Amino acid sequence: MLEKSLILIKPDAVHRGLVGKIITEFEEKGFKIHNIRSLVLNDEDFYFLYPKILGKPFHKQFKTVMQSAPSTLLVLSGHNALGSIFNFAGAYSNPEEDTTRSIRQKYSVWTGADVIHRAADSNEAMKQIAYFFDEVCEYRHNNEAFMAKEYWEPNV
8 A cells, every 4th residue: 555654864865975875775765755855954844753752851952953954854755654664764763773774774883873863653644744835746757667566457
């Protein structure tokens, strides 16, 4: 099933010049980019993404890092995109625990600089997309017929 999700490439990746590499990885994996934008998260944006962070010992440090440069936000779609993006981005925050060659495992320096945020489920994805994007750009990508089962006709 074709699904949409949101990823946010974090400021630590921006500082290290990794944005293009990370976007390329998602494109090469077959995900379609619907929207892309860069913005420096304000307090409202930060707490929208991380509502449970208040009171955590690393709260202030993490907020400072997340507001230190622009983040790059993308709406992506693909076959079973929610689970695929979650796993491809990295199921673990700690790159040392990840043996899957995910984006986090490849590019993260440590847990506090894990380069990417991804929605955990469809409800979170839809809320985050609606919060950061007024509309989602819809178009037919040339390779969709080759990338998703839904486009293949049975018995052809």
